[in-house]
Amino acid sequence: MSNVFRINTVGDYLRLRNQEILHPLVGIVDFDKLGEEPYSNRDYDAFHYNCYAIFLKDAKGCKMHYGGKPYDYDEGTLVFVAPNQTIQLGGFDPDYVPKGYAMLFHPDLLLGTELGKKMHSYSFFSYSSNEALHLSAKERKVILSLFEKIQFELEQNLD
Template identity: 50%
Template sequence: MEQIVNLDSVAQYNAIRGVETLHPLVSVMDLNGLHPMGTRRYHFNLYAIYLKELKCGEMRYGRNLYDYQEGTLVFIAPGQMLQIERRPDAPASPKGWALVFHPDLIKGTPLGRHMPDYSFFSYDANEALHLSEKERQIVVDCFVKIQYELGHAIDKHSKTLITSNIELLLNYCLRFYDRQFITRDDAHQGVLEKFESLLNNYFNSGKARENGLPAVGWCAGQLNLSANYFSDLIRKETGKSAHEHIQARVIDLAKEKMYDDSKSVSEIAYELGFKYPQHFTRLFKQRVGSTPNEYRTLN
């Protein structure tokens, strides 16, 4: 059976890399000259951000290789599994930067409260962040600032300054991903149209009555995207989340079905994938401003 290494602490990760632990909850390192991670699977109970500057190995998330090249950021969240596969032509020493921090570091901080906003920690293998040279320099500057704080004697300001700089780095990454959604348009071309077609086929085929409303995760999987990346991409395209988009499609279909007097509101609800008609009535009133029966009477 393949060996799995559980990374539970910053000190454990530092030991693998061969660096001193300056802070028990966070570490940042220039990878040049450090020990490479061995060829095995790693289960992270830490947050990790990698800036890859050289193809020194392959990272596999799930069944897919990370879509990375020189100047690419990779994000790992607690609970995720990463597999390292050494390339035969890989140099002895990796090149790039790594930031790892324990979830306890950000508890009770502004960063901890906003961590769910950084959805790219759950993006899939083919959705890494590709940086321009100017963006790469900004990222490296953030790493250097955190490194400076770790070299400073720990005092009452340390936690605030370290977490603030991590938050600054992640906010820049939000901006860079917004740019990538635009500049990598070829990779995203037609996603919205495919999404619309997927929903149409789902409802027209009767799958909704059998399987319920289509979930965002299911739609993303059909389009070979992670749920978070898919949702963020749809929001950039339409201003609405994928969930809101699905609800809007359901309401449009419901309005059409209301003109068929032979069907009761309950029958329409079941056809659209609702398990309970009252849930359909509640959503309809929220989105339309009237109940299904009121809408049917008015029209």
């Protein structure tokens, strides 16, 4: 992989997607609301993350390798990435357009919290996992509601 985009902060990813940074440690992207992006899906071979990322994938037409293995995911699935992990992309359909949502959060958000101490135990953030979490319609509604609530909080005036 010669052309890897490094995502060291949530802001790096939001700038890549031409999105406003509302908080330095948390960001949500609704791919349906993206305007013109400053890059093409084919500009990079891979993305190296130094933050957590959760993607709700709503489009077909993109293949992914995670931890050197093909990652089993399809439309309507959740994909999880932990810090210091790389996703290799490829096999794009000619008319592929990303659809769905991304939520990124920096590990510093969890410093000193019980959740921060337990993150390593959530295997879906691990390279050893090569399957996305397939969602039922009800589960999808719950996830979308959570993303919406987090986005609402991000858009509020700072206290």
